[in-house]
Amino acid sequence: MGEPSRMPLFGVDTRPLRQQIADALQRAIIEGDLKPGDALIETDIATRLGVSRAPVREALQLLATSRLVDVVPYKGTTVRALTATDVAEAHTMRLLLEAYAIGQLAERRGGEVLGALRDTCREMASLATGNDERALLDADERFHHLVIQGTDNELLASVWSSIHMRVRQIIALRNRRIVDPVAIARNHEEIVAAIAAGDAETAERLLRTHLDRTTVEEPGDLVAP
């Protein structure tokens, strides 16, 4: 995941247009503004943004690497459909990657990131009593991101990021209320405790429970035929 590669003086973004466009489109997709099946027509996007088609094309290819869009030669680009299988596969992969990361973290008793994990847990706990779902989801995302980063494995982080984009899209499309924020916050604390105790097995089991609750469940309400 990217830190802003340059820090401009007055909000002038000097990154290549393809990245700015890709960011904008990605946001629109994972926020649900662009829905599965929607056609991404280069000419439209280009004129709408006031740029030429070249950077738009390159942006669309960037999105394809996160599997957010389907690029079919000579036919066009569409927001990728979300079948039940897609949701299940994303969940499986996410679980596989994060379980590995948790295991690694537990072996080192959390390493450098243990403190940051605890901070995030505290934040979640305080957010749980309020009703800012958005902030709670952000904190949750930060937590899992920290877990991945904790392994110091760039390849793992890269793969996880691309899959996480799809997960966020899934969560956005099914905008379901969080049922029990307090339980979720507590769950994370338990995970951190298991990591700190070096108990990889328990940490993985808790993680699995958490992910099962938040990402997988009847996907029928979000798939577009």
Added chain:
Amino acid sequence: MGEPSRMPLFGVDTRPLRQQIADALQRAIIEGDLKPGDALIETDIATRLGVSRAPVREALQLLATSRLVDVVPYKGTTVRALTATDVAEAHTMRLLLEAYAIGQLAERRGGEVLGALRDTCREMASLATGNDERALLDADERFHHLVIQGTDNELLASVWSSIHMRVRQIIALRNRRIVDPVAIARNHEEIVAAIAAGDAETAERLLRTHLDRTTVEEPGDLVAP
């Protein structure tokens, strides 16, 4: 991995140029013709191939998704360096993905692909006595590809493919002789046996041994500073 997306009547390749160019460059990289650190200059490639820069740029972005090249805005594209860390991370991820796949396969006693796995094993056994290393490596690759495909998880397959490109590059750069082809062939037979027996644990252990032998070991001889 890609079956040729169209079957032309007389070898006329109607795929977009970007894909043809990407294939050519990818082959050059994973065969070792292009070495880590080599600069991929759009103008050069374009004039050399007799095309314009646009499809070359898009091809380079495709390669970036497999992490075969580094694209730095306004600076250029280079064949990605292979540090010891890169090799280790690729190995870790490959092991993680394939171990999962083997486990899934074992749970179903091999499913549809068990026959194909056995065929490949027989092929490896017969190749082991000869000295066509290339053919043996191809068979080995086919075996692992079958394992991944056997899970019927497209996302897993996609992630594995992109990582496998790097693995092939690593293998090509350290062109070390295969020490004991017969042992390798036998190892695969044992893996298949464990899958057929539904013994996931043994299958994963055997796989780990096999991969440790073939991909990881003193990478000092292939890293370029």
Added chain:
DNA sequence: CTGTTGTCGACTGTCGACATTATCACGCCA
């Protein structure tokens, strides 16, 4: 009525030219 062929509109693929950026050698000056 059915299957094939021609045509049209919309969109993607490719091209060559121009704008912008990074790099590095060069000369200036303390």
Added chain:
DNA sequence: TGGCGTGATAATGTCGACAGTCGACAACAG
């Protein structure tokens, strides 16, 4: 001598225009 602006140069980024392809529908032959 050594650090620092300052050009020249070579590469990438972007643009507008043109060519190629696809899908759909109309026209036609059997």
